[in-house]
Amino acid sequence: MFRPLMIAALIALPAVAGAQSAPVADTAGSGTPPQRVRAVTLGVGQKCPQSSDTEIVICSTLEQPYRIPKQFRDSGPIPAKNQAWGNRAATMDQVGRAAGGLPDTCSPVGTGGQSGCALATNRQWAAERRAKQDADASVP
Incomplete structure:
Protein backbone atom coordinates (compact mmCIF):
# COMPACT_ATOMS: atom_id res chain seq x y z
CA MET A 1 0.00 0.00 0.00
CA PHE A 2 2.73 2.45 0.93
CA ARG A 3 5.14 1.47 -1.86
CA PRO A 4 2.89 2.45 -4.85
CA LEU A 5 2.21 5.83 -3.22
CA MET A 6 5.93 6.42 -2.77
CA ILE A 7 6.67 5.48 -6.40
CA ALA A 8 3.94 7.85 -7.64
CA ALA A 9 5.39 10.67 -5.54
CA LEU A 10 8.91 10.07 -6.89
CA ILE A 11 7.63 10.06 -10.48
CA ALA A 12 5.72 13.34 -9.94
CA LEU A 13 8.65 15.05 -8.16
CA PRO A 14 10.57 16.13 -11.32
CA ALA A 15 7.39 17.64 -12.79
CA VAL A 16 6.80 19.70 -9.63
CA ALA A 17 10.44 20.83 -9.53
CA GLY A 18 10.32 21.83 -13.18
CA ALA A 19 7.20 23.92 -12.60
CA GLN A 20 8.90 25.75 -9.72
CA SER A 21 12.03 26.59 -11.70
CA ALA A 22 10.06 28.25 -14.51
CA PRO A 23 11.01 31.91 -14.99
CA VAL A 24 9.02 34.31 -12.84
CA ALA A 25 8.16 37.78 -14.11
CA ASP A 26 10.18 40.30 -12.09
CA THR A 27 8.72 43.75 -11.48
CA ALA A 28 12.07 45.41 -12.12
CA GLY A 29 12.45 43.53 -15.39
CA TYR A 66 11.54 54.73 15.04
CA ARG A 67 9.12 52.39 13.36
CA ILE A 68 6.82 52.40 16.38
CA PRO A 69 4.06 55.01 15.91
CA LYS A 70 4.37 58.03 18.18
CA GLN A 71 1.08 57.37 20.00
CA PHE A 72 2.45 54.00 21.22
CA ARG A 73 5.88 55.24 22.37
CA ASP A 74 6.57 56.35 25.96
CA SER A 75 3.09 55.57 27.19
CA GLY A 76 4.12 55.94 30.82
CA PRO A 77 4.72 53.35 33.52
CA ILE A 78 3.81 49.77 32.75
CA PRO A 79 0.96 48.44 34.94
CA ALA A 80 2.02 45.82 37.48
CA LYS A 81 -0.12 43.11 35.87
CA ASN A 82 1.83 43.51 32.60
CA GLN A 83 5.31 43.42 34.16
CA ALA A 84 7.64 40.47 34.48
CA TRP A 85 7.53 38.61 37.76
CA GLY A 86 11.14 39.65 38.51
CA ASN A 87 10.15 43.33 38.42
CA ARG A 88 7.14 42.65 40.62
CA ALA A 89 9.30 40.72 43.11
CA ALA A 90 11.83 43.58 43.24
CA THR A 91 9.04 46.08 43.90
CA MET A 92 7.60 43.92 46.66
CA ASP A 93 11.08 43.58 48.19
CA GLN A 94 11.58 47.36 48.17
CA VAL A 95 8.14 47.96 49.70
CA GLY A 96 8.85 45.37 52.38
CA ARG A 97 12.23 46.96 53.19
CA ALA A 98 10.69 50.41 53.60
CA ALA A 99 7.84 49.11 55.72
CA GLY A 100 10.22 47.15 57.96
CA GLY A 101 12.61 50.06 58.55
CA LEU A 102 15.63 48.18 57.27
CA PRO A 103 18.91 50.06 56.57
CA ASP A 104 18.91 52.47 53.61
CA THR A 105 15.11 52.81 53.56
CA CYS A 106 14.53 56.30 55.07
CA SER A 107 11.84 55.07 57.39
CA PRO A 108 10.97 56.44 60.87
CA VAL A 109 10.35 52.85 61.96
CA GLY A 110 13.20 50.52 62.86
CA THR A 111 16.79 50.97 63.93
CA GLY A 112 18.43 51.55 60.53
CA GLY A 113 15.69 53.42 58.70
CA GLN A 114 17.24 56.86 59.02
CA SER A 115 20.41 55.91 57.11
CA GLY A 116 18.63 55.92 53.74
CA CYS A 117 17.22 59.45 53.93
CA ALA A 118 20.37 61.04 52.45
CA LEU A 119 20.42 58.36 49.78
CA ALA A 120 16.75 59.01 48.93
CA THR A 121 17.37 62.76 48.77
CA ASN A 122 20.32 62.24 46.41
CA ARG A 123 18.27 59.95 44.16
CA GLN A 124 15.45 62.50 44.02
CA TRP A 125 17.91 65.29 43.16
CA ALA A 126 19.47 63.17 40.37
CA ALA A 127 16.03 62.33 38.94
CA GLU A 128 15.01 66.00 38.93
CA ARG A 129 18.30 66.94 37.26
CA ARG A 130 17.84 64.26 34.54
CA ALA A 131 14.25 65.44 33.96
CA LYS A 132 15.43 69.04 33.58
CA GLN A 133 18.19 68.00 31.15
CA ASP A 134 15.70 65.98 29.11
CA ALA A 135 13.28 68.93 29.03
CA ASP A 136 16.07 71.30 27.94
CA ALA A 137 17.22 68.87 25.24
CA SER A 138 13.70 68.49 23.80
CA VAL A 139 13.18 72.25 23.43
CA PRO A 140 14.47 73.34 19.98
Missing part, protein backbone atom coordinates in the same frame (compact mmCIF):
# COMPACT_ATOMS: atom_id res chain seq x y z
CA SER A 30 16.02 42.37 -14.82
CA GLY A 31 15.29 39.03 -13.15
CA THR A 32 18.28 39.42 -10.79
CA PRO A 33 18.07 40.25 -7.09
CA PRO A 34 19.38 43.63 -5.91
CA GLN A 35 23.07 43.77 -5.06
CA ARG A 36 22.80 46.33 -2.26
CA VAL A 37 20.31 47.65 0.30
CA ARG A 38 20.96 51.22 1.45
CA ALA A 39 19.31 52.94 4.45
CA VAL A 40 19.15 56.72 4.20
CA THR A 41 18.20 59.14 6.99
CA LEU A 42 16.66 62.29 5.55
CA GLY A 43 16.59 65.77 7.01
CA VAL A 44 13.74 68.25 6.72
CA GLY A 45 12.81 68.90 3.09
CA GLN A 46 15.05 66.21 1.60
CA LYS A 47 13.75 63.71 -0.92
CA CYS A 48 14.42 59.99 -0.94
CA PRO A 49 16.89 58.97 -3.68
CA GLN A 50 15.56 56.70 -6.42
CA SER A 51 16.38 53.03 -6.24
CA SER A 52 17.77 51.15 -9.23
CA ASP A 53 17.74 47.56 -10.47
CA THR A 54 20.81 46.74 -8.38
CA GLU A 55 19.94 48.74 -5.26
CA ILE A 56 17.05 49.12 -2.80
CA VAL A 57 16.84 52.43 -0.91
CA ILE A 58 15.05 52.60 2.48
CA CYS A 59 14.40 56.14 3.72
CA SER A 60 13.56 57.42 7.20
CA THR A 61 13.25 60.95 8.52
CA LEU A 62 14.91 62.54 11.53
CA GLU A 63 11.50 63.44 13.00
CA GLN A 64 10.48 59.77 13.18
CA PRO A 65 13.57 57.59 13.51
Whole structure:
Protein backbone atom coordinates (compact mmCIF):
# COMPACT_ATOMS: atom_id res chain seq x y z
CA MET A 1 0.00 0.00 0.00
CA PHE A 2 2.73 2.45 0.93
CA ARG A 3 5.14 1.47 -1.86
CA PRO A 4 2.89 2.45 -4.85
CA LEU A 5 2.21 5.83 -3.22
CA MET A 6 5.93 6.42 -2.77
CA ILE A 7 6.67 5.48 -6.40
CA ALA A 8 3.94 7.85 -7.64
CA ALA A 9 5.39 10.67 -5.54
CA LEU A 10 8.91 10.07 -6.89
CA ILE A 11 7.63 10.06 -10.48
CA ALA A 12 5.72 13.34 -9.94
CA LEU A 13 8.65 15.05 -8.16
CA PRO A 14 10.57 16.13 -11.32
CA ALA A 15 7.39 17.64 -12.79
CA VAL A 16 6.80 19.70 -9.63
CA ALA A 17 10.44 20.83 -9.53
CA GLY A 18 10.32 21.83 -13.18
CA ALA A 19 7.20 23.92 -12.60
CA GLN A 20 8.90 25.75 -9.72
CA SER A 21 12.03 26.59 -11.70
CA ALA A 22 10.06 28.25 -14.51
CA PRO A 23 11.01 31.91 -14.99
CA VAL A 24 9.02 34.31 -12.84
CA ALA A 25 8.16 37.78 -14.11
CA ASP A 26 10.18 40.30 -12.09
CA THR A 27 8.72 43.75 -11.48
CA ALA A 28 12.07 45.41 -12.12
CA GLY A 29 12.45 43.53 -15.39
CA SER A 30 16.02 42.37 -14.82
CA GLY A 31 15.29 39.03 -13.15
CA THR A 32 18.28 39.42 -10.79
CA PRO A 33 18.07 40.25 -7.09
CA PRO A 34 19.38 43.63 -5.91
CA GLN A 35 23.07 43.77 -5.06
CA ARG A 36 22.80 46.33 -2.26
CA VAL A 37 20.31 47.65 0.30
CA ARG A 38 20.96 51.22 1.45
CA ALA A 39 19.31 52.94 4.45
CA VAL A 40 19.15 56.72 4.20
CA THR A 41 18.20 59.14 6.99
CA LEU A 42 16.66 62.29 5.55
CA GLY A 43 16.59 65.77 7.01
CA VAL A 44 13.74 68.25 6.72
CA GLY A 45 12.81 68.90 3.09
CA GLN A 46 15.05 66.21 1.60
CA LYS A 47 13.75 63.71 -0.92
CA CYS A 48 14.42 59.99 -0.94
CA PRO A 49 16.89 58.97 -3.68
CA GLN A 50 15.56 56.70 -6.42
CA SER A 51 16.38 53.03 -6.24
CA SER A 52 17.77 51.15 -9.23
CA ASP A 53 17.74 47.56 -10.47
CA THR A 54 20.81 46.74 -8.38
CA GLU A 55 19.94 48.74 -5.26
CA ILE A 56 17.05 49.12 -2.80
CA VAL A 57 16.84 52.43 -0.91
CA ILE A 58 15.05 52.60 2.48
CA CYS A 59 14.40 56.14 3.72
CA SER A 60 13.56 57.42 7.20
CA THR A 61 13.25 60.95 8.52
CA LEU A 62 14.91 62.54 11.53
CA GLU A 63 11.50 63.44 13.00
CA GLN A 64 10.48 59.77 13.18
CA PRO A 65 13.57 57.59 13.51
CA TYR A 66 11.54 54.73 15.04
CA ARG A 67 9.12 52.39 13.36
CA ILE A 68 6.82 52.40 16.38
CA PRO A 69 4.06 55.01 15.91
CA LYS A 70 4.37 58.03 18.18
CA GLN A 71 1.08 57.37 20.00
CA PHE A 72 2.45 54.00 21.22
CA ARG A 73 5.88 55.24 22.37
CA ASP A 74 6.57 56.35 25.96
CA SER A 75 3.09 55.57 27.19
CA GLY A 76 4.12 55.94 30.82
CA PRO A 77 4.72 53.35 33.52
CA ILE A 78 3.81 49.77 32.75
CA PRO A 79 0.96 48.44 34.94
CA ALA A 80 2.02 45.82 37.48
CA LYS A 81 -0.12 43.11 35.87
CA ASN A 82 1.83 43.51 32.60
CA GLN A 83 5.31 43.42 34.16
CA ALA A 84 7.64 40.47 34.48
CA TRP A 85 7.53 38.61 37.76
CA GLY A 86 11.14 39.65 38.51
CA ASN A 87 10.15 43.33 38.42
CA ARG A 88 7.14 42.65 40.62
CA ALA A 89 9.30 40.72 43.11
CA ALA A 90 11.83 43.58 43.24
CA THR A 91 9.04 46.08 43.90
CA MET A 92 7.60 43.92 46.66
CA ASP A 93 11.08 43.58 48.19
CA GLN A 94 11.58 47.36 48.17
CA VAL A 95 8.14 47.96 49.70
CA GLY A 96 8.85 45.37 52.38
CA ARG A 97 12.23 46.96 53.19
CA ALA A 98 10.69 50.41 53.60
CA ALA A 99 7.84 49.11 55.72
CA GLY A 100 10.22 47.15 57.96
CA GLY A 101 12.61 50.06 58.55
CA LEU A 102 15.63 48.18 57.27
CA PRO A 103 18.91 50.06 56.57
CA ASP A 104 18.91 52.47 53.61
CA THR A 105 15.11 52.81 53.56
CA CYS A 106 14.53 56.30 55.07
CA SER A 107 11.84 55.07 57.39
CA PRO A 108 10.97 56.44 60.87
CA VAL A 109 10.35 52.85 61.96
CA GLY A 110 13.20 50.52 62.86
CA THR A 111 16.79 50.97 63.93
CA GLY A 112 18.43 51.55 60.53
CA GLY A 113 15.69 53.42 58.70
CA GLN A 114 17.24 56.86 59.02
CA SER A 115 20.41 55.91 57.11
CA GLY A 116 18.63 55.92 53.74
CA CYS A 117 17.22 59.45 53.93
CA ALA A 118 20.37 61.04 52.45
CA LEU A 119 20.42 58.36 49.78
CA ALA A 120 16.75 59.01 48.93
CA THR A 121 17.37 62.76 48.77
CA ASN A 122 20.32 62.24 46.41
CA ARG A 123 18.27 59.95 44.16
CA GLN A 124 15.45 62.50 44.02
CA TRP A 125 17.91 65.29 43.16
CA ALA A 126 19.47 63.17 40.37
CA ALA A 127 16.03 62.33 38.94
CA GLU A 128 15.01 66.00 38.93
CA ARG A 129 18.30 66.94 37.26
CA ARG A 130 17.84 64.26 34.54
CA ALA A 131 14.25 65.44 33.96
CA LYS A 132 15.43 69.04 33.58
CA GLN A 133 18.19 68.00 31.15
CA ASP A 134 15.70 65.98 29.11
CA ALA A 135 13.28 68.93 29.03
CA ASP A 136 16.07 71.30 27.94
CA ALA A 137 17.22 68.87 25.24
CA SER A 138 13.70 68.49 23.80
CA VAL A 139 13.18 72.25 23.43
CA PRO A 140 14.47 73.34 19.98
